[in-house]
Amino acid sequence: MSAMGNARAWSGWTLYAIVLFVLPMVFTDPHTRLLLILITMYGMLAQGWNLTLGFAGIFNFAQIAFFGVGAYTTGILATRTGIDPWLALPISGVSAVLASLVAFLPVLRLRGIYVGLATYVFSQLCIYLVLGQAGLTGGSNGIVGIPRLTLGETSLRADGRVGYYYLGAALLFAATLLVRLITRSTLGLSLLAIRDNEALATSRGVSRVRQHLIVFMIGAAVAGVAGGFNAFLNGVVSTDVFGFGYLTLLLSMIFLGGSGSVYGPIAGAVVVTVVADALQDAGAWRDIAIAMLILVVLWVAPKGLAGLARSLPVPPLRRAGAAAPTPTTVKEKR
Amino acid sequence: MSGISAILTSTLVLGGLYLLMAAGLTLIWSTLRVFNFGHGALLMFGAYLSWTLLERAGLPLLIALVGGVLAMALVGVVYELLLVSPFIRRPNGDMLVMVATLAATMLLQSGALLLWGPEIKQIPRLGSARVELGGAVAEGTQLVTIVLAPVLVGLLALVLKRTGIGLTVRALEQNREHAQLLGISPRRVYLFVVIVAIGLAAVAGVLLGSIRFISPGMGDDPLLRAFVVLAFGGAGSLGGTIAGAYAIGLLEAVTTYYFGLSWSPVLVFLAMIVIMLARPEGLLRSQVRSA
Numbered sequence: 001m002s003a004m005g006n007a008r009a010w011s012g013w014t015l016y017a018i019v020l021f022v023l024p025m026v027f028t029d030p031h032t033r034l035l036l037i038l039i040t041m042y043g044m045l046a047q048g049w050n051l052t053l054g055f056a057g058i059f060n061f062a063q064i065a066f067f068g069v070g071a072y073t074t075g076i077l078a079t080r081t082g083i084d085p086w087l088a089l090p091i092s093g094v095s096a097v098l099a100s101l102v103a104f105l106p107v108l109r110l111r112g113i114y115v116g117l118a119t120y121v122f123s124q125l126c127i128y129l130v131l132g133q134a135g136l137t138g139g140s141n142g143i144v145g146i147p148r149l150t151l152g153e154t155s156l157r158a159d160g161r162v163g164y165y166y167l168g169a170a171l172l173f174a175a176t177l178l179v180r181l182i183t184r185s186t187l188g189l190s191l192l193a194i195r196d197n198e199a200l201a202t203s204r205g206v207s208r209v210r211q212h213l214i215v216f217m218i219g220a221a222v223a224g225v226a227g228g229f230n231a232f233l234n235g236v237v238s239t240d241v242f243g244f245g246y247l248t249l250l251l252s253m254i255f256l257g258g259s260g261s262v263y264g265p266i267a268g269a270v271v272v273t274v275v276a277d278a279l280q281d282a283g284a285w286r287d288i289a290i291a292m293l294i295l296v297v298l299w300v301a302p303k304g305l306a307g308l309a310r311s312l313p314v315p316p317l318r319r320a321g322a323a324a325p326t327p328t329t330v331k332e333k334r
Numbered sequence: 335m336s337g338i339s340a341i342l343t344s345t346l347v348l349g350g351l352y353l354l355m356a357a358g359l360t361l362i363w364s365t366l367r368v369f370n371f372g373h374g375a376l377l378m379f380g381a382y383l384s385w386t387l388l389e390r391a392g393l394p395l396l397i398a399l400v401g402g403v404l405a406m407a408l409v410g411v412v413y414e415l416l417l418v419s420p421f422i423r424r425p426n427g428d429m430l431v432m433v434a435t436l437a438a439t440m441l442l443q444s445g446a447l448l449l450w451g452p453e454i455k456q457i458p459r460l461g462s463a464r465v466e467l468g469g470a471v472a473e474g475t476q477l478v479t480i481v482l483a484p485v486l487v488g489l490l491a492l493v494l495k496r497t498g499i500g501l502t503v504r505a506l507e508q509n510r511e512h513a514q515l516l517g518i519s520p521r522r523v524y525l526f527v528v529i530v531a532i533g534l535a536a537v538a539g540v541l542l543g544s545i546r547f548i549s550p551g552m553g554d555d556p557l558l559r560a561f562v563v564l565a566f567g568g569a570g571s572l573g574g575t576i577a578g579a580y581a582i583g584l585l586e587a588v589t590t591y592y593f594g595l596s597w598s599p600v601l602v603f604l605a606m607i608v609i610m611l612a613r614p615e616g617l618l619r620s621q622v623r624s625a
Contacts, residue, residue, distance in 0.1 A: 059429060106607060109614040113369045113428055117561045118610055124558055125603045132596045248440050251433055287444040294437040298430055299420055 016176070020169040024162050033160045037233065039273045040168030041226055044175045045246075046253040046265035048222030051179060054259035055188065056215050057195035059116030062103040064250070065123035066096040066220040068130075068241040070227025075143035075237035076136060085149050089228045096224025097217045099126075104216050108209060127242045142238030149232050156232075164233055171229060172266075175222050180262050182218070191215060248287075249276065252294045258306025267305050339470030341587045347476050347545070348559075349583025350483030353576060354538035355556050356563040357487045358531030360575045363564070364507045365527045366418060368428050372435040373535050373560065374553025375442035376413075380406040380536025381543035381552065382446055385455050395460070403536040410532035413438070414525050422524075443550045457544040475544040482541070484576075486534065491572055499526055558599075559586070562606040568615055 023036055045067060052060040070092035077088040106118035130137045137143065149156045149163070156163025182188045190211050193201035202208060231237045240246075249272060257268025272290065279286035301308055355373060362370050384402025387393050393401065417438055421430040459474035472480060494500035505513040506523050514520065542552060559582060567578025585605060589598040 053429075057426070057429075059432070106610045108611065110610055113363075113432065114565070114610065114614070116369065116429075116432055117565065118607060121558060121561055121603050121606060125600060128596065128600050128603075132600065244440070248436065251436065255433060284444040284447040287440050288448075291437040291440040291444070295416075295434060295441075298434050298437075302424065302430065 013177075017173060020173060023169075024160075024165050028160065030160045033162065033165060035273060035277055037161060037165050037168050038277075039269050040165065040172040041229055041233070042250065042253060042273055043266045043269040044168070044172045044229075045223060045226045046250050046257070046269050047172075047175045047179050047262075048219045048226065049250055050254050050259060050261075050265050051182065051215050051219040051222075052212075053254060054261070055183060055195070056191045056212060058107065058212060058216070059112060060119050060216070060219070061116055061247070062100070062119035062122045063219065063223050064242055064247050065103065065119075065126045066099055066223035067227040067230070067246065068123070068126055068239075069099045070096045070224030071231040071237045071241045072130065072137060072143070072227075073224070074228035074231040075146055078146045078231070079143055085147060085232070088232075089225055092228030092231075093221040093224040096220045096227065099224075100216050100220030103220075104213055107212060107216070123242055123247075127239050130239055130242070140239065142236055143231075144236045146231055146235050146237065148235065161233075164229075168229060171225060176262070176266065178218070178222070182215070183262055187211060187214060245287075248290060248294070252290050252297075254304075255294060255302075256297050256304050258304030261304065261306035264304050264306035271305075337591065339467060341584075341591050342467075343470045343472045343476065343480075344587035344590070345580065345584040346480045347472070347583075348586055349580035350479045351538050351542060351556060352559050352563050352582055353483045353487055353579035354534045354541075355560040356567070356575045356579050357490060357572065358534040359560050359564060360567075360572060361490075361503075361527050362531050364571075365503055366422060366524055368418060368422060368431040370435050370531070371432055371557075372413070372417070372438040372442065373531070374555075374557030375439040376406065376409070376532050376553070377535040377539035377542070377556060378446060378548070378550060378553040379409065379442050379539070380532075381457065381539035381548045382450055382455075384536075384540045385457055385543065385548055386450075388457065389455075395458070399457075399460075399540050402540060403533050406536035407529045407533050410529040411525065413532065414528040418524065418528065419521070446550045452550075454547040454549045455543070456547050457540060460541075460544055475541055479541045479545070482537070486537065487572070487576060490530065490534075494572070499523070503527060559602070562602055565606045565610050 024033060049063040052058045073092040073095040074088040077083050078085050103119055103122045107115050110118060131139050151163060190206045193206060194208050253268035253272045254265050256271060257264030276286060279289055297304060359370060359373055380402055383405050384399050387398035387401045417434045418431055421427045421434060424430060460478045461474055463477050464473040465477060494503055502518045502523050505518055506520060563575060563578040563582050566581060567574030586598055586602055589601045
């Protein structure tokens with residue numbers, strides 16, 4: 001990477017951090033703060049899912065299950081054990097990774113659409129297991145009374161949940177950085193190679209199972225931590241976390257933003273969260289609007305916002321740094 | 335023994351319902367090479383349409399039910415034009431269709447909620463026939479399901495085997511390029527396939543709406559079971575689907591009888607995952623037809 005490209009990348013990341021830092025100071029009312037928190041959580045989830053769905057091209061519909069497993073892990077740990085609540089977050093990531101090992105079993109021998117069926121069934125299986133183990137999970141009542149996270153003496157809920165916002169923002173920043181590093185690494189390149197020409201990639205010594213397993217586990221870890229975050233934020237966990245609502249919401253974010261793009265899902269998370277909130281009182285119309293959003297994006301711009309941004313005329317500034325691989329070039333090499 | 339005969343009735347009813355669902359999914363899968371996630375929602379919509387024709391328009395039972403199924407065939411035309419054909423030729427088209435039909439599910443379920451409200455509805459019992467066999471009783475809609483499902487799917491098999499359109503469907507299944515060289519238009523065949531599949535799902539919806547209730551989420555469970563049937567019988571073969579549907583019906587009836595309603599789906603899904611690991615091409619298929 002050229003020195004100039006390096007400088008551009010650094011300034012981009014610094015700007016991203018500054019924006020995330022300043023946002024809650026601009027928007028101070030509790031409702032907008034909550035929206036910001038949801039955006040960080042959805043952004044994190046959408047990016048984690050995009051690793052498998054977008055970059056690796058695996059029909060992974062179990063991501064919601066990993067989110068749910070994370071949420072339930074935090075819920076159970078925080079209400080039934082005396083564990084430090086902060087430890088529950090990383091442990092939720094670990095338990096989601098363990099779940100992903102089970103969900104990965106069908107991926108070993110199946111391809112394409114069959115993986116979609118098996119992973120979707122896996123997430124339904126999680127619902128039945130949670131309902132069946134009512135002693136541990138509260139069954140259909142869910143888990144209530146999850147204690148809030150505190151930092152020293154201050155609750156993260158204080159001052160319009162600003163603590164939760166900064167936790168979410170830090171996690172989102174970390175997730176973005178992680179996705180960015182992966183897409184630049186040999187792992188990321190080999191995933192694209194497998195997705196676009198599996199026979200050739202395998203013949204060059206790339207192991208499909210190993211690379212897919214790694215990215216599956218990383219994506220699950222991100223979702224698990226996000227699930228734990230969600231449990232602390234709401235104070236309750238129910239089987240909704242495995243539900244259709246989250247699934248379609250996240251899919252609309254990924255495809256609106258652009259599957260297979262690093263930053264697209266964040267843009268998608270912003271737009272969809274705001275739209276969904278604006279239609280909060282519209283009942284079933286809200287779901288209709290989100291479904292139509294998915295369909296229109298698929299019809300009109302199958303590469304999403306990221307694809308539209310790429311097709312804009314190149315500004316002069318960009319051309320000057322053209323030697324540096326921009327995040328989009330990885331995708332354009334297909 | 336009443337236990338065994340109760341299981342038998344349950345197997346035939348469940349198997350018939352899953353057969354109607356899975357046969358359509360298999361047909362779409364083998365010709366279009368895409369998966370219709372919206373099949374459960376279409377089942378639900380068919381049930382609501384028939385209910386409306388029956389209760390609101392006051393039509394006689396048989397006419398209302400047939401009308402509902404025919405109306406769903408029209409919905410099938412729109413479905414194919416909007417959700418399948420725009421994506422099927424694009425790179426990564428199978429994932430796009432999967433996501434599009436998932437969005438369609440959301441659209442249909444929310445639409446049903448708006449049109450018909452949240453209170454559950456029911457289609458009255460179909461007929462008053464009653465057959466008693468070794469202590470087990472099958473009556474009304476159950477009896478209709480036991481007979482109608484295999485008859486309809488048998489008819490479909492016959493159409494595929496004997497008629498001109500059936501021949502073109504099979505030609506496209508086996509080799510798309512060669513079929514096109516012979517002057518077969520894929521679009522016409524796709525439309526036929528989608529209409530037939532959705533029609534069968536609508537029949538399943540009517541039957542299920544009479545055996546149980548009609549609600550916006552009524553199609554979710556049958557869709558999941560149809561997944562399992564596909565895994566079991568191998569997607570893309572009608573014979574495998576028929577055997578798979580009744581095998582899953584039997585498995586569900588037995589596990590429900592001995593382990594209860596909450597454990598039965600877990601065991602059924604576990605069986606599916608094990609089968610997929612051991613025989614990815616489907617338990618009942620000896621060879622995989624090349625795509």
